[in-house]
Amino acid sequence: MGNIPAKFLAKMKNLLQAEYDNFMSSYEWPRVYGLRLNPLKIDADQWKQLSPMGENVRPVPWATEGYYYKEDERPGKHPHYHAGLYYIQEPSAMLPVELLDVRPGHRVLDLCAAPGGKTTQIAGKLKGEGVIVSNDNAAERTKALAKNIELSGVRNAAVLNEEPPALVPAFREWFDRILVDAPCSGEGMFRKDEGMAASWEKHSVERCTIMQRDILENASAMLAPGGLLVYSTCTFSPEENESQIADFLLRHPEFRVEEVRPPGGISPGRPEWIDAAASRELGADTTASLAGTVRLWPHLLEGEGHYAAVLRKSGETDSPRASLAIYEETQKEIVTPAVKRKKDKKRTEEARHARGGKSAVSEDDPISAWRKFAAEELQLDESAEAIHYGSIVYVPSVQLPSLDRLRVVRPGWYVGEAKKGRFVPSQALAMGLKRAESKRSISWNAESEEIQRYLKGETLFVRPEEMDIAQGAAAKGYVLVCVDGYPLGWGKYVDGMLKNELSSGWRQI
Structure with missing residues (x-):
């Protein structure tokens, strides 16, 4: 508690008033630990029969596959972790994806995705249908993002490394669901991570609100009519939460708050904490709707501090896109062996970036090498289209807009690389397979x-x-x-x- 900034404590005392002492007592309580099962690989009954650990867990009330575990269990050291059967995740962080109402066939964007916990949660709800585009603007963080996606056996993800404005031209009104787990001042993580408290002044509330505003602006342009956008933070700051949503609604009357009816322990948003001038401009009804957003307080439930708002864009009611076509003919030039020298050089550089190192281009057709390997080594549906960036081969799940002008880490399921006339399968291919498919x-x-x-x-x-x-x-x-x-x-x-x-x-x- 000695690391917690005095300015923060004074602010919380002013906001919480009679609740303040209970809130402060939570800093003396032991942390809680959570994991989330991966439904792409296993369900709860199978896991509990398979693992002795299954007898010692308790369900997280707001997360379908979430469980609390004891600190001494050390699930990250168990072979089942290395098989991607579960993801270790702070329990409160599981809520935003549960609010996103993802269904198989949806097109989903996780805009601030690293290290990938929420992306893998979304992928589990898609059940292999539709697509998840997972983006982070920090290149170094996309390595962990891609690895966690691959560890979870996700086949239908594309991973990008872009600033949000760069995505808008390619994906305007394209997504059914968008998650904005926004960068924030991290006040809700002080109990979990002392480093967050130490850097609070550096990552100021004012600086974060500017970033969040810009991110929301670009996200709104990429959401299809009728779609859902979930905005979440791990901070208590009203400026980054209710006030940020109020400001967004003022600029975007085509959006409205969808009321969340959470399980016990989760609290409503606090519309009384927004600026009085903004409240007057919004009107009484819209201001009151901010109570339909949610807050997770560490003194009221087993988890860290979080905030989430569900926003619906006006237009036709969305429906899952269960049958999305594979790449358009214009995209298929990527698989053609006789590509122009300039484009091939560009793709080689993109492949080098995707792998974090050097990448040689095979003289053979990488797609043919992949097809030959799949026929000899696997039992897969061979009708799926494949693309290659240099010598590296990917299988995208659905038709995507052109990614040519974007920084691409993974344009689809990374299945391997053609090397000197042979095909070397990737770790991602192994993790995405079922045993019977080999x-x-x-x-x-x-x-x-x-x-x-x-x-x-x-x-x-x-x-x-x-x-x-x-x-x-x-x-x-x-x-x-x-x-x-x-x-x-x-x-x-x-x-x-x-x-x-x-x-x-x-x-x-």
């Missing part, structure tokens, strides 16, 4: 020595009869290595030896 697989239980050795990057020795091999397939080739039936990565089997192909950045030290 022609060769092997599975050990989470407590086995083999799993521990595999996660450390060691070579293993196995007999062909220990593997599941599709009818007609040879034992030699790529093997999907699984824990309790869920993929962890690749191995390459030759003459009794399973060479470890787990990416170095994914190994357990």
Whole structure:
């Protein structure tokens, strides 16, 4: 508590008045910990039967797949974490996506997405249908964003690294749902992270409100008529919360607040905290509607401080786009081997950026190399279109606007790279597969020595009869290595030896 700025404490005392002492007592309480199951891979009943940890968790009231766990459980060290069966996430942070009402087939934008917790939550609700475009303006943060998407086995995500204004021309009124988990002063995280309190003056409320205003302005232009926008912060500041929404509604009368009826412990917004002049300009009814936004207070529930508002754009009622076409003909030039030298050089540079390093261009057609690999090693629907940036191959889930002028980290499911006439499958491909989609697989239980050795990057020795091999397939080739039936990565089997192909950045030290 000694690190909490006095200016902040005085402000909270003025706002909360009789509640202030209870609020301050929350800083002395132990933190709570949460994880969220990944419905792309497992459901609650399966997980509780599979993991002893399932007996010691409690549900998070406002999150369908959310659970509280005890600090000493250390779920991030368990092999099931490395299989993407769950994501470790602060419980309050699970609420905004629950309010977004995502359904299969929707086009969804997570505008300030890193490190990816909310993107993976959205992907679970899409159930593989539609698309999630996940963007962050900080290049260094997109690496963690892409990795968390891949760890969760998400196939239908595109990852971009842009400032919001750059996205508007490509995506104007394109999305059914938009999440703006805005950068903020972080007051709600002081209890969890002392560094947030120390940097509060640097990340001032005034500076944050300007950024939030600009982000909301661009987000509104990308939302389709009838769509939903959820704005959220992890701060208590009215300037960044109710006042920010009031200001937005003044500029955008085509939006309205959709009232949230939350479970117990979650509190209504505080319209009385907005500026009196803004309240008069808004009118009594619109001002009162701000009570339909929500606040999560750490002294009233098990979680950190958060705020969320659900905004509906006027127009026809949206409906899930269950059957979205694959890329338009104009986009298919990306897969053509005979691309012009200038465009090929550009794509090579984009591929280098996407991988965070160097990338060679194969003389062979990367798409043909991928098709050959898929036919020999996998049991996938081969009708899906593929694209390549240099030698790297992606499978996009749906038709997207042209990304040519945008900084692209992942234009779709990253499946691998063509190298010297052969195709090397990616870690992302392994994590996005079901076990039955690989022609060769092997599975050990989470407590086995083999799993521990595999996660450390060691070579293993196995007999062909220990593997599941599709009818007609040879034992030699790529093997999907699984824990309790869920993929962890690749191995390459030759003459009794399973060479470890787990990416170095994914190994357990």
